[in-house]
Amino acid sequence: MKVLSYDLSNTNVTLTGYLLDSSPEMPNMKQRPAVLILPGGGYRACSDREAEPIAMAFLAEGYQAFILRYSLNQDAAFPQPLNDAEEAMKLIRTHSAEWDIHPQKIAVCGFSAGGHLAAALSTMGSDRPDALILGYPCILEEMSAIFPNPVPGVDQKVDHLTPPTFIFHTFDDKLVPVSNSLAFADALTRQNVPFEMHIFPTGTHGLSLARPQTSMGLISMVEPSVAQWFSLCTNWMTRVFGEFAADLEHLPEEEVLEYSLDVKLGALWKNDSCKMLILAAMPEIGEEPHPDAMGVPLGVIIEYAGDVLNEEKKMQLNDSLRQIPVIHS
Amino acid sequence: MKVLSYDLSNTNVTLTGYLLDSSPEMPNMKQRPAVLILPGGGYRACSDREAEPIAMAFLAEGYQAFILRYSLNQDAAFPQPLNDAEEAMKLIRTHSAEWDIHPQKIAVCGFSAGGHLAAALSTMGSDRPDALILGYPCILEEMSAIFPNPVPGVDQKVDHLTPPTFIFHTFDDKLVPVSNSLAFADALTRQNVPFEMHIFPTGTHGLSLARPQTSMGLISMVEPSVAQWFSLCTNWMTRVFGEFAADLEHLPEEEVLEYSLDVKLGALWKNDSCKMLILAAMPEIGEEPHPDAMGVPLGVIIEYAGDVLNEEKKMQLNDSLRQIPVIHS
Amino acid sequence: MKVLSYDLSNTNVTLTGYLLDSSPEMPNMKQRPAVLILPGGGYRACSDREAEPIAMAFLAEGYQAFILRYSLNQDAAFPQPLNDAEEAMKLIRTHSAEWDIHPQKIAVCGFSAGGHLAAALSTMGSDRPDALILGYPCILEEMSAIFPNPVPGVDQKVDHLTPPTFIFHTFDDKLVPVSNSLAFADALTRQNVPFEMHIFPTGTHGLSLARPQTSMGLISMVEPSVAQWFSLCTNWMTRVFGEFAADLEHLPEEEVLEYSLDVKLGALWKNDSCKMLILAAMPEIGEEPHPDAMGVPLGVIIEYAGDVLNEEKKMQLNDSLRQIPVIHS
Amino acid sequence: MKVLSYDLSNTNVTLTGYLLDSSPEMPNMKQRPAVLILPGGGYRACSDREAEPIAMAFLAEGYQAFILRYSLNQDAAFPQPLNDAEEAMKLIRTHSAEWDIHPQKIAVCGFSAGGHLAAALSTMGSDRPDALILGYPCILEEMSAIFPNPVPGVDQKVDHLTPPTFIFHTFDDKLVPVSNSLAFADALTRQNVPFEMHIFPTGTHGLSLARPQTSMGLISMVEPSVAQWFSLCTNWMTRVFGEFAADLEHLPEEEVLEYSLDVKLGALWKNDSCKMLILAAMPEIGEEPHPDAMGVPLGVIIEYAGDVLNEEKKMQLNDSLRQIPVIHS
Known part of the structure; x- marks a missing residue:
């Protein structure tokens, strides 16, 4: 505050x-x-x-x-x-x-x-x-x-x-x-x-x-x-x-301009390249992450998972994600 | 805060x-x-x-x-x-x-x-x-x-x-x-x-x-x-x-060490010299102030009453009160 | 109902x-x-x-x-x-x-x-x-x-x-x-x-x-x-x-016109003859009953205590109590 | 009760x-x-x-x-x-x-x-x-x-x-x-x-x-x-x-076995003969009744409308409705 x-x-x-x-x-x-x-x-x-x-x-x-x-x-x-x-x-x-x-x-x-x-x-x-x-x-x-x-x-x-x-x-x-x-x-x-x-x-x-x-x-x-x-x-x-939104998982997708740790897992998961990168870096996440996690930015998930990725690896993953082109459907 | x-x-x-x-x-x-x-x-x-x-x-x-x-x-x-x-x-x-x-x-x-x-x-x-x-x-x-x-x-x-x-x-x-x-x-x-x-x-x-x-x-x-x-x-x-006290009017009197604007009206009112000084400075307060006011420091009462006393007169009243000796019962 | x-x-x-x-x-x-x-x-x-x-x-x-x-x-x-x-x-x-x-x-x-x-x-x-x-x-x-x-x-x-x-x-x-x-x-x-x-x-x-x-x-x-x-x-x-009374233990004593099972234990306990009769019939109650019990009619206490007194003994105790004269203080 | x-x-x-x-x-x-x-x-x-x-x-x-x-x-x-x-x-x-x-x-x-x-x-x-x-x-x-x-x-x-x-x-x-x-x-x-x-x-x-x-x-x-x-x-x-239902207007239609005053207005309104009969008997209801009324049995609506139909006319309307055959869709 x-x-x-x-x-x-x-x-x-x-x-x-x-x-x-x-x-x-x-x-x-x-x-x-x-x-x-x-x-x-x-x-x-x-x-x-x-x-x-x-x-x-x-x-x-x-x-x-x-x-x-x-x-x-x-x-x-x-x-x-x-x-x-x-x-x-x-x-x-x-x-x-x-x-x-x-x-x-x-x-x-x-x-x-x-x-x-x-x-x-x-x-x-x-x-x-x-x-x-x-x-x-x-x-x-x-x-x-x-x-x-x-x-x-x-x-x-x-x-x-x-x-x-x-x-x-x-x-x-x-x-x-x-x-x-x-x-x-x-x-x-x-x-x-x-x-x-x-x-x-x-x-x-x-x-x-x-x-x-x-x-x-x-x-x-x-x-x-x-x-x-x-x-x-x-x-x-x-x-x-109105109440503070508590239905982000049902909200119309925000348009993703660039992939990164700030993007929600659900949006990253729709892109196969992103999905492969993430699974390679942190296999603990599994092929089918918990539905609630889909509405959460990847960076927050990593922060909570604690020491699964050190700072250096986190930055590497972020950089790799940013290089994947966003294809609009 | x-x-x-x-x-x-x-x-x-x-x-x-x-x-x-x-x-x-x-x-x-x-x-x-x-x-x-x-x-x-x-x-x-x-x-x-x-x-x-x-x-x-x-x-x-x-x-x-x-x-x-x-x-x-x-x-x-x-x-x-x-x-x-x-x-x-x-x-x-x-x-x-x-x-x-x-x-x-x-x-x-x-x-x-x-x-x-x-x-x-x-x-x-x-x-x-x-x-x-x-x-x-x-x-x-x-x-x-x-x-x-x-x-x-x-x-x-x-x-x-x-x-x-x-x-x-x-x-x-x-x-x-x-x-x-x-x-x-x-x-x-x-x-x-x-x-x-x-x-x-x-x-x-x-x-x-x-x-x-x-x-x-x-x-x-x-x-x-x-x-x-x-x-x-x-x-x-x-x-x-315990709850925050809301019975200050019933609390045992705090000991007054010195009369001033910081003292509660009730304590000032018990001393005839204080009472006279206050009535002289702000007659609006009346001989029998509202019981609720008795638990409130005089300075707060004056602040609320607004422009009944200007800063100079307030200071004068404070100084006069401080010169009245406290007699312990 | x-x-x-x-x-x-x-x-x-x-x-x-x-x-x-x-x-x-x-x-x-x-x-x-x-x-x-x-x-x-x-x-x-x-x-x-x-x-x-x-x-x-x-x-x-x-x-x-x-x-x-x-x-x-x-x-x-x-x-x-x-x-x-x-x-x-x-x-x-x-x-x-x-x-x-x-x-x-x-x-x-x-x-x-x-x-x-x-x-x-x-x-x-x-x-x-x-x-x-x-x-x-x-x-x-x-x-x-x-x-x-x-x-x-x-x-x-x-x-x-x-x-x-x-x-x-x-x-x-x-x-x-x-x-x-x-x-x-x-x-x-x-x-x-x-x-x-x-x-x-x-x-x-x-x-x-x-x-x-x-x-x-x-x-x-x-x-x-x-x-x-x-x-x-x-x-x-x-x-x-007003709320339903919940301070019966502090209420002014109702005047007792006649001792009986309908009278509160507290009122019976003040009369030594009543107290002796009760202790004789149901010694479990003890010399110093729980303060809460003092506001409760004796008949209710007996009902709760269950089979300490059968119906016949209850009636006997009631009759005995009724024969004790009420002395007003 | x-x-x-x-x-x-x-x-x-x-x-x-x-x-x-x-x-x-x-x-x-x-x-x-x-x-x-x-x-x-x-x-x-x-x-x-x-x-x-x-x-x-x-x-x-x-x-x-x-x-x-x-x-x-x-x-x-x-x-x-x-x-x-x-x-x-x-x-x-x-x-x-x-x-x-x-x-x-x-x-x-x-x-x-x-x-x-x-x-x-x-x-x-x-x-x-x-x-x-x-x-x-x-x-x-x-x-x-x-x-x-x-x-x-x-x-x-x-x-x-x-x-x-x-x-x-x-x-x-x-x-x-x-x-x-x-x-x-x-x-x-x-x-x-x-x-x-x-x-x-x-x-x-x-x-x-x-x-x-x-x-x-x-x-x-x-x-x-x-x-x-x-x-x-x-x-x-x-x-x-579960809570008592408060979504009767959205519930799947109960099957109507026979038209009568006990049937909800919404179900009667879907049958043109019923609709005409009702409008003839009580034109106040209008071509487009309030949506809330659609979930209410016609008999209740009449009761609330008060003296729009006397007992005799109510019985007549009920009898007429019962003679209209139910066609299942």
């Missing part, structure tokens, strides 16, 4: 990226979905409890994760925070190939005031995310009362380009009333934008994961029923973005 | 640490449990599929995580890999305060050959872990047949100092028969070491999380029933190590 | 009760919550898929369950179905002691048109239930268009006496739009009636449990995400009604 | 059957799996806590359920209880068609001493069940010490005809040591009989569902981790027996 940090254009605005490693053993993970996290804090702070712990939860699901610490307080006059979010989106999309991200699977996830910003990005942004996740979001214009600056009511901005949305909120929330989420759901319904919404009866504002690790040590911040939101959310994302 | 990498004494042996950030908002997370991950690969390789994805899963639960890439192939003559694991344990324990780790809550988690090494560390190691997690482990001496070097049968080494153990395996495992786990469970029973064990009927060897992201893209590596092992495991760990 | 069937006043209206057995081994189950199930079917039928399978699901959670097959078609002119539901409620409340039901823990659970009827009972009924469960309910007056008779819009009828409510719906529902549930949630919010609501994006109308057994054999009727509604619902009910 | 009670040959031995209703709306539920429940109680009693609550849990999953109260105490000399279980199996298999049971999907589920009996039936019985479920079972011959009569060690009886097995136990069990389950797992492994086994570290003997409703009101009988056994078990059963 790499942890990257970028200073964005506005003062004190940073984007932190958590990027999972790629590996030849994980050929199905070259295009991960990503999530841009916008912590809450009333446009006066960015809560640590809604930052790294959320990023870790998404990384465990195989997502690339980013945290944006956006403009606050006197710097938070709208649309400045929106501009920060737009800049972050653009940075992620631009680097998507380099960072193993699927460029059409970038979600934004905001909490409280960060939910307002996430909804603004999803309804008004120059570069909209592909899915929207809202935790106890500020939606209504009247929420401006608790912010340092007035903000637009984002329920008014929902259009048919707003991405599929996931919302959770608690009925008990005294600081940001549940009517905020209901108003956004109404607006989505009118625009026929599909959404999933979970309203739990109990639980205070600002629960984050609603688990002990995000509780500040306060029992009132642990709510097992609300804590279900995260697995409900990742199930929803899997339906929106 | 910080990602650290250490070269250990033996050639090509590295320890990678993933260390979650601390935050004044998470005062209950100063002593996290940690897990040392030992990937499998027949003592010929360390599988990437059993490395970073496992670390991420534990980080999401609030653990600090470490991956040891231990001695392999011709370097793997026993006890050399055990020495690597002992060195890693010692490094973690030595840095536990610095890395926000509870020094008596360090688990080891090994898969396949890494499970052999984890069990060896837990039964023969100079520094035993506090909990042991085994995924489809090699246990029996006869498993030496598939390794580059002979290894001891670790079922023979179980003693009453062996830590509480969690095991999962599949009945279908052709490479490492389920009898390995049954033999270890028998040995634990004889020594009265408590364990949790889950044997699932279907699923091939080497499933890691048994989810698409660790499947190499092969459908045979996705088994939803086996994938339950991870939540069963973290539930078990919570019972072994 | 007993299955009872009652013909109510209106023609073709029946109430079926499924009543779990009581047992001296389950002293904490004498006052079970109950649920009155109202299947859907457009006021033209009562779907079997929303009847017995729902009852079974609640029985497994320890609830008593009832199915009302209410007035349909030309008989369904409002308020006739409401009168059926009121009559069913009254019958259940009247028999609550006899049927081991807690008289203030009676929920109503309706689907589609049955959801309309459940909401009507909960907002307009002469005898309101204590909790309301709505599955893809018809709420709005405009739903009259698909019914044989016009019905009132029940969102208009919500008042502060409406019980706590659980709602689930799918965004995809073409027959009963999700705006029905949103309107009811808005009305509950205005009246400050706490609710839990889950809106899932995919899934057709009439999913019942959304599992294969209620699917009619159609794949479109199986939706694993929607199937989560039932465990979400029973978790909610546990929070509303 | 019907509740049936049978007196079996031996004195005081009863079989109680809980049989779910069939319905034309549930055409995929005509062959349900069944489970025969054998409560525990040391061959001295049959615990109510391991009887009806277990039956309800399986009924909620769509199973037919049976409770056998077998020979006890002086009547429990082996093989008398085994004979009871064999008689129960035979009774269920004989009535399987009548009771909507799949004759090759009958499981037995026993707890403690009932687990001994279940394992005996599965290894020595004249009519073996198709799956075996064991809760904290007595297995070893040495368990005879706590029974009124000696019993054979059933681990010695495992053969290759023993059905697939599910086992759960707690390490903490003082009354029936976990070595009982480990010995049975070893025997299954040697015979290559696939099994699933879950051993939880904490929890006393006799937990039943490990939930409040089976706790006798004692907190020591509630163990959330152990309570997972039931969903683990039903997931396992679904893999052993």
Whole structure:
């Protein structure tokens, strides 16, 4: 994993990226979905409890994760925070190939005031995310009362380009009333934008994961029923973005441009010259390798087989394979 | 999060640490449990599929995580890999305060050959872990047949100092028969070491999380029933190590050595001079602050309240508080 | 279990009760919550898929369950179905002691048109239930268009006496739009009636449990995400009604009116004459019985101990115990 | 639902059957799996806590359920209880068609001493069940010490005809040591009989569902981790027996012997005469009915459509359809 940090254009605005490693053993993970996290804090702070712990939860699901610490307080006059979010989106999309991200699977996830910003990005942004996740979001214009600056009511901005949305909120929330989420759901319904919404009866504002690790040590911040939101959310994302491929053995053959250790055994086996070379170098593999092995690059197989080929012999085999011409069928 | 990498004494042996950030908002997370991950690969390789994805899963639960890439192939003559694991344990324990780790809550988690090494560390190691997690482990001496070097049968080494153990395996495992786990469970029973064990009927060897992201893209590596092992495991760990505290408001008062912004509001409020100073500086807080706020350091409260106090006034308040003598009751 | 069937006043209206057995081994189950199930079917039928399978699901959670097959078609002119539901409620409340039901823990659970009827009972009924469960309910007056008779819009009828409510719906529902549930949630919010609501994006109308057994054999009727509604619902009910007591050992002593085999060992042990009699009859019990046994009636203990006392000796011990006077402390 | 009670040959031995209703709306539920429940109680009693609550849990999953109260105490000399279980199996298999049971999907589920009996039936019985479920079972011959009569060690009886097995136990069990389950797992492994086994570290003997409703009101009988056994078990059963069909629209056409209201719309629609008759009687159905409707019998569709056809017209349509000759393709 790499942890990257970028200073964005506005003062004190940073984007932190958590990027999972790629590996030849994980050929199905070259295009991960990503999530841009916008912590809450009333446009006066960015809560640590809604930052790294959320990023870790998404990384465990195989997502690339980013945290944006956006403009606050006197710097938070709208649309400045929106501009920060737009800049972050653009940075992620631009680097998507380099960072193993699927460029059409970038979600934004905001909490409280960060939910307002996430909804603004999803309804008004120059570069909209592909899915929207809202935790106890500020939606209504009247929420401006608790912010340092007035903000637009984002329920008014929902259009048919707003991405599929996931919302959770608690009925008990005294600081940001549940009517905020209901108003956004109404607006989505009118625009026929599909959404999933979970309203739990109990639980205070600002629960984050609603688990002990995000509780500040306060029992009132642990709510097992609300804590279900995260697995409900990742199930929803899997339906929106699709699951990581686990059917590579059934996928249409990628076109092979050149034979080498990086090519899957199945493709090499179809060429008699390649097959003979491999059997000569490592007879242990046998005439009929295990079907599961057919979807695995030869180099990975050799690595696992351990010391069957030393580095020198591996290089020789690679060179020999590269000299065999690819004949297209 | 910080990602650290250490070269250990033996050639090509590295320890990678993933260390979650601390935050004044998470005062209950100063002593996290940690897990040392030992990937499998027949003592010929360390599988990437059993490395970073496992670390991420534990980080999401609030653990600090470490991956040891231990001695392999011709370097793997026993006890050399055990020495690597002992060195890693010692490094973690030595840095536990610095890395926000509870020094008596360090688990080891090994898969396949890494499970052999984890069990060896837990039964023969100079520094035993506090909990042991085994995924489809090699246990029996006869498993030496598939390794580059002979290894001891670790079922023979179980003693009453062996830590509480969690095991999962599949009945279908052709490479490492389920009898390995049954033999270890028998040995634990004889020594009265408590364990949790889950044997699932279907699923091939080497499933890691048994989810698409660790499947190499092969459908045979996705088994939803086996994938339950991870939540069963973290539930078990919570019972072994305890949950992160979420009752700070009920904890015995820490002794206050000096008043400051770092002290919890509840402790400041008990001293009338502190209370007056705070009310003067930020009357918004009111005579009777919300009970939940009492467990939170004043500095965090001010940070959340946003621009109620500018930096200069904050420093003034801190200085004034520090001049009030602490009277012990 | 007993299955009872009652013909109510209106023609073709029946109430079926499924009543779990009581047992001296389950002293904490004498006052079970109950649920009155109202299947859907457009006021033209009562779907079997929303009847017995729902009852079974609640029985497994320890609830008593009832199915009302209410007035349909030309008989369904409002308020006739409401009168059926009121009559069913009254019958259940009247028999609550006899049927081991807690008289203030009676929920109503309706689907589609049955959801309309459940909401009507909960907002307009002469005898309101204590909790309301709505599955893809018809709420709005405009739903009259698909019914044989016009019905009132029940969102208009919500008042502060409406019980706590659980709602689930799918965004995809073409027959009963999700705006029905949103309107009811808005009305509950205005009246400050706490609710839990889950809106899932995919899934057709009439999913019942959304599992294969209620699917009619159609794949479109199986939706694993929607199937989560039932465990979400029973978790909610546990929070509303409380869990079955599992702390009888800590409960204030019930007053003993007479010693006998029906009295808990702990109460008998406090009286030296009882203790001597018991030890004489069954010395195996020992001077210091297991603490868990103290919360169990002596008769149950003897039953489990098997043939330690034959029937005759049991009766003798019972008679002897009854002759010992109870002295109140 | 019907509740049936049978007196079996031996004195005081009863079989109680809980049989779910069939319905034309549930055409995929005509062959349900069944489970025969054998409560525990040391061959001295049959615990109510391991009887009806277990039956309800399986009924909620769509199973037919049976409770056998077998020979006890002086009547429990082996093989008398085994004979009871064999008689129960035979009774269920004989009535399987009548009771909507799949004759090759009958499981037995026993707890403690009932687990001994279940394992005996599965290894020595004249009519073996198709799956075996064991809760904290007595297995070893040495368990005879706590029974009124000696019993054979059933681990010695495992053969290759023993059905697939599910086992759960707690390490903490003082009354029936976990070595009982480990010995049975070893025997299954040697015979290559696939099994699933879950051993939880904490929890006393006799937990039943490990939930409040089976706790006798004692907190020591509630163990959330152990309570997972039931969903683990039903997931396992679904893999052993298969899920209820939810692909009737894709199934090979049943052969139609005679057209009528009981025939699926899809089959009627293939015959032009039938199609014309139906369109004439109920033009609302339209030339191109919804694809989902094609898998539903016409009579069910009419029932749902409500008053589109009165009883007389329904009978007329049925009679007309029956006069159309079936032409086999």
